[in-house]
Amino acid sequence: MKTSRRDFIQKTALFTGVFTLGFDWFSADASEMEVVASAGRFNAFLSIDSLGKITLFSPNPEIGQGIKTAFPVVVAEELDVDWAQVQVEQANLDTKLFERQLTGGSGALKHSWERLRKAGATVRKMMMQAAADQWKVDVNSCKTSKGVVLGPSGQKATYGSLAEAASKLPIPTEVSFKDRKDYKIIGTRVKGVDNKNVVTGKPLFGIDIRKPGMVFAQIIRPPFGATLKSFSAEDVKKMPGILDVVSFKNKVAIVGSSTYEILQARASLTCDYGSDSPLESNSTHAKWFDEGMKSDKAQVMRKDGDFAAALAKAVKVVEATYECPFISHSPMEPMNFFADVKKDSALLAGPTQVPQPAQKAVSDLLKIPIDKVQVEISKMGGGFGRRLNNDFVLEAAELSSIIQKPVLVMWTREDDMSGGTYRPAARYHFKAGLDANGEITAFYLRGVGLNAGNSTRQDNFPVGAIENVLIESFDQKSAVTTGPWRAPITNFLGFAEQAFLDEVAEAGGKDPVQMRLQLLAKVISNPVGKITYEPARFEEVIKQVAEKAQWKKKPGVHQGFSVYYSHLSYVAQIAEVKVENGKPKVTKVTAVTDCGEVINLSGAENQVKGAIIDGMGHALYAKLNFQAGVASPQNFNAYRMIRGNEVPVIDAHFVNNGIAPTGLGEPALPPTGGSIANAIYAATKKRHYKQPFN
Amino acid sequence: MAINCTVNKKKVSLDIDPNTPLLWALRDHLSLLGTKYGCGIAQCGACTVWVNGEPTRSCVLPISAVSNAQITTIEGLDPVGKHPVQVAWDELDVPQCGYCQAGQIMTAAGLLKKNPHPSDQEIVDGMSGNICRCGTYHRIQEAVKLASKKIKK
Numbered sequence: 001m002k003t004s005r006r007d008f009i010q011k012t013a014l015f016t017g018v019f020t021l022g023f024d025w026f027s028a029d030a031s032e033m034e035v036v037a038s039a040g041r042f043n044a045f046l047s048i049d050s051l052g053k054i055t056l057f058s059p060n061p062e063i064g065q066g067i068k069t070a071f072p073v074v075v076a077e078e079l080d081v082d083w084a085q086v087q088v089e090q091a092n093l094d095t096k097l098f099e100r101q102l103t104g105g106s107g108a109l110k111h112s113w114e115r116l117r118k119a120g121a122t123v124r125k126m127m128m129q130a131a132a133d134q135w136k137v138d139v140n141s142c143k144t145s146k147g148v149v150l151g152p153s154g155q156k157a158t159y160g161s162l163a164e165a166a167s168k169l170p171i172p173t174e175v176s177f178k179d180r181k182d183y184k185i186i187g188t189r190v191k192g193v194d195n196k197n198v199v200t201g202k203p204l205f206g207i208d209i210r211k212p213g214m215v216f217a218q219i220i221r222p223p224f225g226a227t228l229k230s231f232s233a234e235d236v237k238k239m240p241g242i243l244d245v246v247s248f249k250n251k252v253a254i255v256g257s258s259t260y261e262i263l264q265a266r267a268s269l270t271c272d273y274g275s276d277s278p279l280e281s282n283s284t285h286a287k288w289f290d291e292g293m294k295s296d297k298a299q300v301m302r303k304d305g306d307f308a309a310a311l312a313k314a315v316k317v318v319e320a321t322y323e324c325p326f327i328s329h330s331p332m333e334p335m336n337f338f339a340d341v342k343k344d345s346a347l348l349a350g351p352t353q354v355p356q357p358a359q360k361a362v363s364d365l366l367k368i369p370i371d372k373v374q375v376e377i378s379k380m381g382g383g384f385g386r387r388l389n390n391d392f393v394l395e396a397a398e399l400s401s402i403i404q405k406p407v408l409v410m411w412t413r414e415d416d417m418s419g420g421t422y423r424p425a426a427r428y429h430f431k432a433g434l435d436a437n438g439e440i441t442a443f444y445l446r447g448v449g450l451n452a453g454n455s456t457r458q459d460n461f462p463v464g465a466i467e468n469v470l471i472e473s474f475d476q477k478s479a480v481t482t483g484p485w486r487a488p489i490t491n492f493l494g495f496a497e498q499a500f501l502d503e504v505a506e507a508g509g510k511d512p513v514q515m516r517l518q519l520l521a522k523v524i525s526n527p528v529g530k531i532t533y534e535p536a537r538f539e540e541v542i543k544q545v546a547e548k549a550q551w552k553k554k555p556g557v558h559q560g561f562s563v564y565y566s567h568l569s570y571v572a573q574i575a576e577v578k579v580e581n582g583k584p585k586v587t588k589v590t591a592v593t594d595c596g597e598v599i600n601l602s603g604a605e606n607q608v609k610g611a612i613i614d615g616m617g618h619a620l621y622a623k624l625n626f627q628a629g630v631a632s633p634q635n636f637n638a639y640r641m642i643r644g645n646e647v648p649v650i651d652a653h654f655v656n657n658g659i660a661p662t663g664l665g666e667p668a669l670p671p672t673g674g675s676i677a678n679a680i681y682a683a684t685k686k687r688h689y690k691q692p693f694n
Numbered sequence: 695m696a697i698n699c700t701v702n703k704k705k706v707s708l709d710i711d712p713n714t715p716l717l718w719a720l721r722d723h724l725s726l727l728g729t730k731y732g733c734g735i736a737q738c739g740a741c742t743v744w745v746n747g748e749p750t751r752s753c754v755l756p757i758s759a760v761s762n763a764q765i766t767t768i769e770g771l772d773p774v775g776k777h778p779v780q781v782a783w784d785e786l787d788v789p790q791c792g793y794c795q796a797g798q799i800m801t802a803a804g805l806l807k808k809n810p811h812p813s814d815q816e817i818v819d820g821m822s823g824n825i826c827r828c829g830t831y832h833r834i835q836e837a838v839k840l841a842s843k844k845i846k847k
Contacts, residue, residue, distance in 0.1 A: 201729070
């Protein structure tokens with residue numbers, strides 16, 4: 001079938017990104033479209049030019065989770081090219097080409113796995129068809145290898161030489177994927193595509209953005225719940241390098257030509273604040289937790305059987321309360337953003353995990369048509385969920401619109417740590433009723449969160465294995481702003497739950513690993529209510545970790561076990577603790593992860609190790625205190641971050657099952673606090689109920 | 695009065711407030727953006743550069759203190775990334791987000807310059823002043839070891 005260039009472009013467009021029919025962007029003139037085609041852009045994810053240059057476009061924001069490398073690996077695999085042949089480019093926000101250009105929820109590979117494979121496999125098939133047409137042979141007699149089509153009688157043609165002919169072919173509607181035993185790139189160790197630029201110090205990050213005519217700014221934000229009454233700007237405006245001091249939404253922005261000059265001006269500026277109601281302190285939060293635990297207004301999140309009746313019949317009752325504070329995300333690159341707002345257009349650039357909502361929010365705020373708001377995605381110096389909230393983008397855009405200049409708004413570390421959108425503080429109360437055999441017959445959880453929304457995960461294991469369950473959540477509104485923090489809610493709930501089950505196992509005279517396996521056997525044979533996890537996958541990670549860490553088979557080694565399911569992945573851990581100078585020290589963590597197909601083994605290990613270190617550091621040390629609406633500490637001298645001399649050995653394994661890939665940026669974090677707390681208990685007989693432990 | 699010094703083997707003259715920390719002079723006035731701001735109080739090491747060959751926290755060092763000094767930043771370590779530490783960092787795929795790595799690399803290269811074959815404990819101790827929020831510590835330590843082997847050759 002012959003198709004015209006214009007037909008091809010239409011088909012290409014229909015094929016791009018979302019693989020659904022129905023959207024129309026052909027109102028653009030034909031010459032624009034020609035540019036697209038002549039650049040060899042076969043679809044949203046890849047282009048091949050006639051010189052053989054293969055460019056893979058990675059749409060999602062890179063915060064250190066390795067997505068910029070993982071996505072192209074999948075495309076390259078199905079395209080059947082050599083990894084060394086490809087170049088990877090970060091795609092800017094393009095809502096017409098891409099469907100889910102965001103980083104959050106560990107959901108990227110789950111969402112895009114099929115799309116990425118199709119993007120590669122389709123173009124591979126087109127290359128084979130182009131070669132078959134040229135050689136006048138059956139396409140089924142052709143093969144590919146490393147970006148070359150191989151014909152039945154030894155013919156060879158590179159993808160580059162076929163690119164133009166292939167681009168004129170109709171887009172195949174059906175393609176087959178490789179058998180995983182034939183994978184050459186997926187599952188291997190692939191180095192980060194930005195490594196060379198990172199190690200030579202290239203300006204990759206938001207903080208490195210420099211645009212013509214750009215000025216710098218810092219913003220002084222009020223204590224939580226306070227309003228700005230007045231500020232002293234006149235003297236500050238006269239200071240060297242200061243261009244302007246403006247106020248909006250209870251904030252004061254100092255605009256200047258260099259960072260140090262702005263810092264100096266800030267030190268001389270005073271702001272007066274007021275408030276209608278008392279500002280929050282630690283004691284406010286403690287009182288709210290007490291009230292929330294007693295409140296009769298908690299929302300019932302799940303109810304199986306009759307918890308109260310079952311508890312009344314229990315032979316033994318285990319009860320425990322766990323609590324965690326607000327904590328900051330503290331990515332190494334503090335918040336920052338560039339905005340250049342003109343009368344009817346805006347350019348936004350920098351580190352946001354969610355560029356599309358940023359575009360929409362700025363469009364709404366400044367009444368600029370959404371298609372006139374352009375977003376460039378920079379690499380991010382960490383995110384951990386903080387950059388899911390676009391407060392810093394909106395501030396930059398609003399300031400740029402006020403001063404009518406392109407501006408880079410920089411947050412100092414103190415701004416970043418005191419500026420909110422924290423992991424919510426939460427308190428959990430668990431109760432378990434046991435029968436004479438130590439079996440759990442009744443299970444209760446109430447979560448009280450401060451701006452946490454639902455602080456429980458009501459369908460999580462062991463729910464599903466227990467006849468009588470009651471899960472309740474109570475949310476208390478606070479002026480302290482909160483948001484997702486790596487593995488939202490479960491980053492602490494995972495610890496509380498796994499530490500509690502350790503107590504329950506002990507009270508019931510059961511081994512913690514065996515108790516989990518018995519509960520899962522019950523889920524398989526006789527599930528209670530809705531089940532949201534796959535018990536067989538749970539069992540597998542538990543069995544593997546017990547074997548790999550030699551659970552309870554190492555005399556003199558104190559071990560703690562935990563297992564958690566989040567973001568559709570399963571992670572079981574065994575931590576080991578020794579007592580040194582009277583203090584427990586975590587020496588090793590063994591983790592077995594089932595995240596389905598591992599795309600990039602090097603990146604996967606990085607995520608598991610990083611999440612465990614993150615979970616450990618925060619369980620041991622992280623805490624923010626509040627006094628009159630102000631958070632402290634505000635810098636690393638007092639907010640202790642885990643360092644290289646305190647990390648345990650981490651032994652990371654993956655279940656090899658070839659199931660479609662699921663999340664990995666977060667799932668290894670939630671079980672960490674629990675495995676460590678349980679190992680500390682094994683070593684010291686002291687249980688931890690509050691984060692931080694120290 | 696302008697402060698004269700050498701940055702990455704090039705003579706530069708800085709006619710700015712002498713109290714300006716070297717970090718901001720590099721980033722805002724010399725457009726050398728590889729050196730990163732992390733905390734501003736010498737706690738995290740993201741801003742580490744060499745002053746007269748010595749790894750130094752540039753965020754708290756006023757430029758008045760670097761008059762006539764030789765400064766090396768990540769851009770000057772080896773511009774094409776052939777320094778053994780840079781090669782090892784890529785080979786072992788150390789970076790996650792990458793933001794702290796310039797400081798880590800300048801610290802590691804400084805450590806190996808003084809002590810080309812450090813023990814495991816010396817590596818751990820030598821690198822523990824630098825924070826990596828992503829937790830790349832294991833690979834940092836392995837990469838310093840690998841770089842040390844490369845230096846031996």
